[in-house]
Amino acid sequence: MDYSQEYKQKLVSADEAVKVVQSGDWVDYGWCNATANALDKALAKRTDELKDVKLRGGILLKPLAVFEREDAGEHFTWNSWHMSGIERKYISRGFAYYAPIRYSELPRYYYDLDCKNDVAMFQVAPMDKHGYFNFGPNASHMMAVCENSKKIIVEVNENMPRCLGGFENSIHISKVDMIVEGPNDPIAEMGAGGPATDVDKAVAKLIVEEIPNGACLQLGIGGMPNAVGSLIAESDLKDLGVHTEMYVDAFVDIAKAGKINGSKKNIDRFRQTFGFGCGTKKMYDYLDDNPEMMSAPVSYTNDIRSISALDNFISINNAVNIDLFGQVNAESAGIKQISGAGGQLDFVLGAYLSKGGKSFICCSSTFTTKDGQLKSRILPTLDNGSIVTDTRANTHYVVTEYGKVNLKGLSAWQRTEALISIAHPQFRDELIKEAEKMHIWRRSNK
Missing domain, CATH: 3.40.1080.20 (Acetyl-CoA hydrolase/transferase C-terminal domain)
Structure with missing residues (x-):
């Protein structure tokens, strides 16, 4: 089956996609190296229009555009499942908070508890011939995120590796509300640190x-x-x-x-x-x-x-x-x-x-x-x-x-x-x- 027509129908700009975010919403930014990129920058442009938007994610590998302004905390909060150095700095600025978890249970939090999202936006690999967008190296809890979000926006990055072989590692185009083609930036990296002491x-x-x-x-x-x-x-x-x-x-x-x-x-x-x-x-x-x-x-x-x-x-x-x-x-x-x-x-x-x-x-x-x-x-x-x-x-x-x-x-x-x-x-x-x-x-x- 050819999904190219459906792809074209759902393809929008990042600025258009983030219009679905409203004040008071819970918005899932994805996880680690699949954290929203172009969509984050687009949402940052709407800062003055929004209040109390609660963002959720974890292991940030680079700063978010929505938190560049000094008054960012009046508009957005960051709720992290796992902290990076960037998120520690956000905590000290007063708008980021850690959510204690036992990681194996995280998908269940989305299904059984009050962890539903109004919007989910995150990076994915390009759609394959079967209509699937791979989550990259982030199967983690992403299917639970998708199944418990009212709107799903995927940001396509051609550099995202396709990680296969298991299950709950991709989302089908039929489940996606909007598609944004990102700037194809390199996937964010985490170095292995210096040489062993x-x-x-x-x-x-x-x-x-x-x-x-x-x-x-x-x-x-x-x-x-x-x-x-x-x-x-x-x-x-x-x-x-x-x-x-x-x-x-x-x-x-x-x-x-x-x-x-x-x-x-x-x-x-x-x-x-x-x-x-x-x-x-x-x-x-x-x-x-x-x-x-x-x-x-x-x-x-x-x-x-x-x-x-x-x-x-x-x-x-x-x-x-x-x-x-x-x-x-x-x-x-x-x-x-x-x-x-x-x-x-x-x-x-x-x-x-x-x-x-x-x-x-x-x-x-x-x-x-x-x-x-x-x-x-x-x-x-x-x-x-x-x-x-x-x-x-x-x-x-x-x-x-x-x-x-x-x-x-x-x-x-x-x-x-x-x-x-x-x-x-x-x-x-x-x-x-x-x-x-x-x-x-x-x-x-x-």
């Missing part, structure tokens, strides 16, 4: 020696997971699989090194399964039309039942800090939101339930403040206002450059002893003193 490499080495042949991998974003990926690419490991929330550049390196074939996966054999992808052009080019990839919603990729069905599941994620009870904060500095919960807890739970599975929370033992002070990431208790991303009962392995410990099944004093053993030596005596005050220290040996 000695600390990153030390942590990576401790984790990689725990990974068996045939393991299934999930990597979080950041220097340490990327260092793990680099070390895996250089290792003798083989027959690895991928089942991850976020597809990152490190997976491309591992795959091109011949380490990934998915042959040992219990489900989705030979496929690299992911909920969304964000990285560099190298990664986008690898994802594009790649039959090995499986783009699927997070209600599947992050479901504990999916994760636990995969033997030898290895989950590797970062932390901001951790306390002596084993509580992990991976998303805030006190009350200051840094990122979000994402799917970390989903993978911590799922990996532990997997036969032979292991969940690793990794961090450097210390960090340096802007004024040059050295601070421990292992604390007696989390700082006031810090968010508990992973509860103490669910924390499995914790790794710093000083070692790795398995907290499962340990009593309070054993946990304390284990965590202090991988803290920076400079802070161990201080941690012991605080642990004694809290009555969770039993031994005097270090």
Whole structure:
């Protein structure tokens, strides 16, 4: 069937399309590298006409046009499912807010809760011959967005990779209200960060020696997971699989090194399964039309039942800090939101339930403040206002450059002893003193 006539009928300018947005509306901007672009600029032109427009999205990779004006907060608010550095700045300006989630549940929020949209607008790949617009590397929750929005506007970008192989990764033209052809800007990228530090490499080495042949991998974003990926690419490991929330550049390196074939996966054999992808052009080019990839919603990729069905599941994620009870904060500095919960807890739970599975929370033992002070990431208790991303009962392995410990099944004093053993030596005596005050220290040996 030829959909070219329907395409022409629905094709409008960005300025025309955004006229459907009214004061008080909820408007979904999409997700990550598919965030509205031309449509955002067009909506910004209507700022003076609009009040209390509530925008929704997450992981902004570049500033939005609607927030360029100083008085933007009087007209728009940003409601984020996951924060980037740009969104942290928006919070400090008073018009952005984080929505706490368990990422695997996000599609359900749209279906079952009060997360309906008046308008959804987001970037897509060009329509294929069957009339479908692919969501690019953002299956995530986008079908739920579309099925719970009164109006759907797609912004076509010829540079958007087509990510196939799974389900709920495309929308048909029959479900679309308006089509806007964007300026075809390059897809926004998220760099892999600088080269791995000695600390990153030390942590990576401790984790990689725990990974068996045939393991299934999930990597979080950041220097340490990327260092793990680099070390895996250089290792003798083989027959690895991928089942991850976020597809990152490190997976491309591992795959091109011949380490990934998915042959040992219990489900989705030979496929690299992911909920969304964000990285560099190298990664986008690898994802594009790649039959090995499986783009699927997070209600599947992050479901504990999916994760636990995969033997030898290895989950590797970062932390901001951790306390002596084993509580992990991976998303805030006190009350200051840094990122979000994402799917970390989903993978911590799922990996532990997997036969032979292991969940690793990794961090450097210390960090340096802007004024040059050295601070421990292992604390007696989390700082006031810090968010508990992973509860103490669910924390499995914790790794710093000083070692790795398995907290499962340990009593309070054993946990304390284990965590202090991988803290920076400079802070161990201080941690012991605080642990004694809290009555969770039993031994005097270090």
